[in-house]
Amino acid sequence: MEQKSRSSFSGRVGFVLAAAGSAVGLGNLWRFPYLAAQYGGGIFLLVYLILVVTFGFALMVTEIAIGRKTRLSCIGAYKALDKRFGFLGWIATLVPVIITPYYCVIGGWVMKYLFTFVTGQGMTAADNGGFFDSFIGFDAGSLTATMLDFSGPTPWFLLFVLATTVVVIFGVEKGIERASRFMMPILAVLAIFVAIYSLTIPGAMAGLKYYLLPDFSQFSLSTVLGALGQMFYSMSLAMGIMITYGSYMKKENLLEHSVTQIEVFDTLFAFVAGLMIIPAVVAFNGGDPSQINSGPGLMFVTLPMVFESMHFGEIIGAVFFLLVLFAALTSSISLMETIVSVVMDKTHMKRKPATLVVMVIILLVGIPSCLGYGPWAAIEIIGMQFLDFFDFISNSVLMPIVAVLTCILVGHVIGTKVIADEVKEGAGAFHREKMYHVMIRWIAPVLLVTILVSELLTKVFHLFSI
Ligand code: PFF
Numbered sequence: 001m002e003q004k005s006r007s008s009f010s011g012r013v014g015f016v017l018a019a020a021g022s023a024v025g026l027g028n029l030w031r032f033p034y035l036a037a038q039y040g041g042g043i044f045l046l047v048y049l050i051l052v053v054t055f056g057f058a059l060m061v062t063e064i065a066i067g068r069k070t071r072l073s074c075i076g077a078y079k080a081l082d083k084r085f086g087f088l089g090w091i092a093t094l095v096p097v098i099i100t101p102y103y104c105v106i107g108g109w110v111m112k113y114l115f116t117f118v119t120g121q122g123m124t125a126a127d128n129g130g131f132f133d134s135f136i137g138f139d140a141g142s143l144t145a146t147m148l149d150f151s152g153p154t155p156w157f158l159l160f161v162l163a164t165t166v167v168v169i170f171g172v173e174k175g176i177e178r179a180s181r182f183m184m185p186i187l188a189v190l191a192i193f194v195a196i197y198s199l200t201i202p203g204a205m206a207g208l209k210y211y212l213l214p215d216f217s218q219f220s221l222s223t224v225l226g227a228l229g230q231m232f233y234s235m236s237l238a239m240g241i242m243i244t245y246g247s248y249m250k251k252e253n254l255l256e257h258s259v260t261q262i263e264v265f266d267t268l269f270a271f272v273a274g275l276m277i278i279p280a281v282v283a284f285n286g287g288d289p290s291q292i293n294s295g296p297g298l299m300f301v302t303l304p305m306v307f308e309s310m311h312f313g314e315i316i317g318a319v320f321f322l323l324v325l326f327a328a329l330t331s332s333i334s335l336m337e338t339i340v341s342v343v344m345d346k347t348h349m350k351r352k353p354a355t356l357v358v359m360v361i362i363l364l365v366g367i368p369s370c371l372g373y374g375p376w377a378a379i380e381i382i383g384m385q386f387l388d389f390f391d392f393i394s395n396s397v398l399m400p401i402v403a404v405l406t407c408i409l410v411g412h413v414i415g416t417k418v419i420a421d422e423v424k425e426g427a428g429a430f431h432r433e434k435m436y437h438v439m440i441r442w443i444a445p446v447l448l449v450t451i452l453v454s455e456l457l458t459k460v461f462h463l464f465s466i
Pocket of ligand 1: 022023024025026027028233234235236239241331332334335338
């Protein structure tokens with residue numbers, strides 16, 4: 001059923017733009033800088049870059065090729081390759097179900113900041129974290145009052161989910177996509193401008209060094225796991241999405257070349273976001289990188305301070321957050337769309353009820369993440385607050401599991417030749433075939449299993465040894 005009437009992208013540029021649109025989002029702007037700051041700056045950047053050009057490349061080629069070969073989205077595609085691996089499609093589908101709710105929570109934070117800047121109060125947010133902490137930690141006493149008050153994150157989350165839902169129900173992605181085609185380049189230019197400005201802040205050079213020069217003493221397996229999870233998240237891998245995109249790709253389009261372009265695009269965005277934020281936060285914190293207290297709030301705490309020190313900072317901040325909101329919306333739309341299409345396929349529901357059901361799930365799963373830093377701050381799951389827990393489970397557990405099983409399926413069950421032949425179709429050659437083969441068969445699975453097991457054991461020991 002899924003096989004009939006599969007539409008295609010108009011051409012290779014259309015494919016690259018759509019896939020890059022899914023890839024570039026909060027992962028690049030919000031998540032990458034805070035992880036880089038947290039995991040030792042330069043060493044994280046180095047590990048990340050190595051992973052992107054080796055494993056990231058191999059996994060993206062694999063997923064797009066699987067989609068283009070089977071012409072199915074991920075649930076059907078894994079099953080079509082090998083019946084025993086059908087369950088993998090379901091695990092991959094679970095990833096967006098976990099990510100979308102908290103993605104919308106962060107999207108809500110962006111809305112709040114946009115509103116704050118547009119109403120001329122942007123400078124009140126430039127107070128080294130006080131504004132941010134009282135926003136996410138908001139507690140009005142009773143739960144209902146907390147959830148309805150725009151001083152806290154929940155109503156902003158609801159608005160963001162509603163905006164995403166409306167687009168998915170009415171199927172007006174096309175309009176949003178068209179808008180994002182010119183919004184994204186503007187965002188890129190503005191981000192470069194802000195990054196250059198950040199570097200001129202007195203004390204920023206220490207931060208730049210921290211960001212660019214690897215300090216090998218900071219290296220640990222957690223750095224690799226952090227970078228790996230970020231790579232999956234940022235490149236939209238290990239969640240079945242690139243399989244779906246691949247299923248819309250034409251045979252004559254150059255697969256390997258497209259992957260390279262998406263990778264470069266996505267990584268440049270993340271790199272510039274880091275340049276914008278890391279040197280500035282070091283400068284604002286007295287020039288000592290070891291003093292930065294980095295977490296999910298980093299972008300929201302640092303950028304208002306950068307804007308405050310700029311001419312026309314209030315306007316630049318408003319435009320910036322508007323563009324980030326767009327990048328976040330295009331991503332949340334594609335995340336929600338993925339879940340809705342599975343629900344429609346499997347239950348035969350129509351688009352509208354299916355979307356409403358998914359919306360309710362997103363709301364239910366997302367609300368604990370909204371309240372998790374405020375009234376529910378005392379509740380911790382394996383030592384983490386709700387949002388951090390959902391982030392951990394999807395990026396550090398489920399996605400590596402999906403990736404490892406995909407490597408085993410391709411490397412040891414169906415054989416890498418099946419994928420290599422698909423890549424060669426239309427292109428004639430697969431330039432990095434040897435590297436691909438070794439990566440998928442040996443390096444990636446061994447690396448993944450080592451890291452997964454060691455990280456999980458550390459977490460479990462940490463939990464029980466207290
Ligand atoms: N890759 C996106 C980001 O970096 O923000 C997150 C994402 C969006 C993942 C859309 C998956 C997806 F379908």
